[in-house]
């Protein structure tokens with residue numbers, strides 16, 4: 450990776466030897482990681498629990514300043530709220546605002562009417578149009594997740610940082626949302642960094658899959674996916690899909706089982 454090489458187009462997101470240990474140099478959580486994400490790419494991060502995937506996203510969002518190295522978004526140090534739209538594992542909804550108000554809240558640059566119109570459009574898109582007047586407490590876990598997604602998409606940012614956005618959805622809703630996300634990105638392309646624990650999801654959503662090692666997370670595999678197009682059904686039917694799934698799945702399993710710090714239950718004996 451040579452993001453600073455003269456004559457090469459600047460990547461949208463660049464991580465230069467990023468290291469983070471939450472201020473404790475003896476307990477590094479992430480890195481060093483060097484990554485360059487071209488504009489419009491959908492990069493999926495996979496890795497064992499606790500390897501620093503969320504931390505990496507937060508560095509790219511400007512929410513965490515790394516202990517070492519630096520992150521650049523469009524050549525600048527990322528600033529919270531400006532680098533891109535983030536979808537968190539936890540929903541971070543405002544309980545005293547309705548679904549529509551939650552989506553509209555982040556669109557402060559628009560008039561009230563435009564905010565509400567756009568909020569309704571994105572609620573419709575994620576299947577929550579009929580629930581626009583509901584408060585978060587009256588929504589199921591899956592609906593809250595979709596609301597959080599609508600809020601991020603409504604910002605129409607050109608960088609989406611997504612931290613297991615579909616983790617709390619049931620299998621069917623998850624697949625529908627994967628389709629919706631891909632459809633939306635076709636209509637309105639963005640650079641995406643997407644964290645998941647699901648190898649299948651990584652292969653369906655990504656153009657590229659980066660596998661991180663156990664803590665401290667470092668890049669151990671960087672795969673450009675060979676699929677033509679992003680139709681999930683065609684991807685699944687491609688012989689490369691099961692080959693890559695098996696390879697990634699075994700790699701992940703071996704990393705977890707060989708990590709002395711892992712508390713994975715499968716290590717114990719009866």
Ligand SMILES: Nc1ncnc2c1ncn2[C@@H]1O[C@H](COP(=O)(O)OP(=O)(O)OP(=O)(O)O)[C@@H](O)[C@H]1O
Nearest residue numbers: 470471478496497498499500501502503504505664
């Ligand atoms: N605020 C913090 N202070 C100290 N350590 C932290 C803090 N936040 C996270 N960590 C630790 O840093 C490591 C990386 O955390 P992070 O949440 O980035 O991992 P992750 O790969 O996203 O995990 P998971 O897949 O389980 O969500 C973990 O070991 C975690 O316990």
